[in-house]
Amino acid sequence: MHIILPFFLLMVAAIVLLNMWAAKLKIAYPILLVVGGLSVSFIPGLPLMKIDPDLIFFIFLPPLLFAATWSVSFKEMKKWWRIIGSFAFLVVFFTALSVALVTNYLIPGFTIALGFLLGGIVSPPDAISTGAITKFVKIPKSTSSVLEGESLLNDASSLIIFRFAMVAVGTGQFIWEEATLSFLWMVIGGVGIGLLLGWIFVQGHKRLPTDAPSDIALTLIEPYFMYWIAEQLHSSGVMAVVSGGLYMSARRLIFLDSTSRIRGQSVWESFVFILNGIVFLIIGLDLPEIIDGLHSKGISIGIAIGYGVLVTVVVIAARMISSYAALIATLIFRPGVIPHVPSRRRRWMLPLLLGWTGMRGVVSLAAALAIPVTLDNGPVFPYRSLILFITFVVILLTLLVQGLTLPYLIKHTRLFEGIFNEEAEELTRKKIKKELKQHVYQFLKTKYDNELDGHTGIEKLLRHWEERAKAADDSWMNEKTKIIFVELLESQRQYLSELNKDPSVDEDIIRLQLYQIDLEEERLKII
Incomplete structure (x- = not known):
């Protein structure tokens, strides 16, 4: 040994x-x-x-x-x-x-x-x-x-x-x-x-x-x-x-x-x-x-x-x-x-x-x-x-x-020259991100419509969705907002899972988005 x-x-x-x-x-x-x-x-x-x-x-x-x-x-x-x-x-x-x-x-x-x-x-x-x-x-x-x-x-x-x-x-x-x-x-x-x-x-x-x-x-x-x-x-x-x-x-x-x-x-x-x-x-x-x-x-x-x-x-x-x-x-x-x-x-x-x-x-x-x-x-x-x-x-x-x-x-041999359309792939990624933002907004409006007005945390969550990872101050993320945030992330996963059923959507893009959502949830745990 x-x-x-x-x-x-x-x-x-x-x-x-x-x-x-x-x-x-x-x-x-x-x-x-x-x-x-x-x-x-x-x-x-x-x-x-x-x-x-x-x-x-x-x-x-x-x-x-x-x-x-x-x-x-x-x-x-x-x-x-x-x-x-x-x-x-x-x-x-x-x-x-x-x-x-x-x-x-x-x-x-x-x-x-x-x-x-x-x-x-x-x-x-x-x-x-x-x-x-x-x-x-x-x-x-x-x-x-x-x-x-x-x-x-x-x-x-x-x-x-x-x-x-x-x-x-x-x-x-x-x-x-x-x-x-x-x-x-x-x-x-x-x-x-x-x-x-x-x-x-x-x-x-x-x-x-x-x-x-x-x-x-x-x-x-x-x-x-x-x-x-x-x-x-x-x-x-x-x-x-x-x-x-x-x-x-x-x-x-x-x-x-x-x-x-x-x-x-x-x-x-x-x-x-x-x-x-x-x-x-x-x-x-x-x-x-x-x-x-x-x-x-x-x-x-x-x-x-x-x-x-x-x-x-x-x-x-x-x-x-x-x-x-x-x-x-x-x-x-x-x-x-x-x-x-x-x-x-x-x-x-x-x-x-x-x-x-x-x-x-x-x-x-x-x-x-x-x-x-x-x-x-x-x-x-x-x-x-x-x-x-x-x-x-x-x-x-x-x-x-x-x-x-x-x-x-x-x-x-330039076997695949002209086959790849990187612009189309990038457009697909942007389209999915845009649809996710719209889904986020609809989710909040549907489930928390009565709480949107006057709730600083939820308003900031919606307004600064893409910039939240760069925010220096996380004090707005109180317990109520965290609960909503987790629900929102889970809703996005369900949305992406349904979107993945479309044969025309590249599953690698879906998995990348799901991985980013997991990272968001992990970041939330240390705030």
């Missing part, structure tokens, strides 16, 4: 320093994390960090998925559900199938089951890596919504493939009838369990006398409960966390107060950031043992790297093919839902962007590390070290090649 704990603290410090360096270089921090993980493997004398493969998913996946559900726009997911569903399920399966066929044909002794296992591991793109990279360039809302929605569901579909492949490798057989029923239970049961537990957790937050620290602590353990209970019932823990997280996210204004929402956002951002970094560094610490495993099987590093490059080409090609197939199918069957672009050339370049955003990351690493050392009946798990090594190569190459070139591709 006296060795592991300081080393763990050094890992966190290294993650923070790498993130700072990435910000200075203006590149995505997952790129430096994966390079840092590779560099760690060359440091002599480091302690071996062993984590039970059965615990990898349980430790890392639930909070990462849960955090993603709170940032994604469910309204946008519903708008683009067709393409999100096709990428999250059909494209993942096509990628896994492609990897399985190619590796079975080219890698000696590699069975179809092992190929599907590897395919399930490397098929899901990583949303955090993509988001970290695309923050340096501006992409259309429709594209970012597809990528965010896909990232939630493709983890579930790929891990279901992973689970079935593990069964096939362990038993040597695959029964389609049982697999189909199991798949349906995993999906439907996982969603049902997640929704039920999400409802229970929401009721608990509402009815128990919780404060901000206890609310945040509960949200940290709730995804683990969702995942564990679903897995105990032989359903999909991933689907449970995703569905439960989306349910709770949509009701965050109901069961969390402004303090819990503001503080919780900061806590979760730091927590997810550290988890991502630790996974990348763990694979670096495991690389010496992985390489020893390759040598013991008579596989040279050069050959293993060649296999990794091969699989990387396959997953990129499969995503490219799928992107263009999706566009062609949409043009034939649903031309009206294609995002507007200024020219035909740019329309045909859109799939290129979607295909090139397939960086792999934490989920693939966690899945690879979750492969057991031995099978249930005792023998060593076949090709485990090779699968781990190929996974690391795929992640490294997709992050370095695609990750470093994606911003350049977007900027220099």
Whole structure:
């Protein structure tokens, strides 16, 4: 313990320093994390960090998925559900199938089951890596919504493939009838369990006398409960966390107060950031043992790297093919839902962007590390070290090649030039603010009409609504005015929630306004 704990603290410090360096270089921090993980493997004398493969998913996946559900726009997911569903399920399966066929044909002794296992591991793109990279360039809302929605569901579909492949490798057989029923239970049961537990957790937050620290602590353990209970019932823990997280996210204004929402956002951002970094560094610490495993099987590093490059080409090609197939199918069957672009050339370049955003990351690493050392009946798990090594190569190459070139591709092809209308976005923000002011006035006139005249506090509240944060004197904010102020803020939240039902309104603008209202309420508490 006296060795592991300081080393763990050094890992966190290294993650923070790498993130700072990435910000200075203006590149995505997952790129430096994966390079840092590779560099760690060359440091002599480091302690071996062993984590039970059965615990990898349980430790890392639930909070990462849960955090993603709170940032994604469910309204946008519903708008683009067709393409999100096709990428999250059909494209993942096509990628896994492609990897399985190619590796079975080219890698000696590699069975179809092992190929599907590897395919399930490397098929899901990583949303955090993509988001970290695309923050340096501006992409259309429709594209970012597809990528965010896909990232939630493709983890579930790929891990279901992973689970079935593990069964096939362990038993040597695959029964389609049982697999189909199991798949349906995993999906439907996982969603049902997640929704039920999400409802229970929401009721608990509402009815128990919780404060901000206890609310945040509960949200940290709730995804683990969702995942564990679903897995105990032989359903999909991933689907449970995703569905439960989306349910709770949509009701965050109901069961969390402004303090819990503001503080919780900061806590979760730091927590997810550290988890991502630790996974990348763990694979670096495991690389010496992985390489020893390759040598013991008579596989040279050069050959293993060649296999990794091969699989990387396959997953990129499969995503490219799928992107263009999706566009062609949409043009034939649903031309009206294609995002507007200024020219035909740019329309045909859109799939290129979607295909090139397939960086792999934490989920693939966690899945690879979750492969057991031995099978249930005792023998060593076949090709485990090779699968781990190929996974690391795929992640490294997709992050370095695609990750470093994606911003350049977007900027220099002028793919989205003329698509963005910043003036329209600014007009939307101003329009919402103006409507909020009108709503404030109507709220006060309707509910406190008899008290407006002669009440200095309420008159000043209405007259100086925008300037109140700059006011040097807060003496006008008496207890009566505070009560009205809180009611007014809650009324604005309800108004914005109703406004968010309009498909044409950008949910990011709504969330920003809600965040500003939370800040206003927090300021009120210290007056």
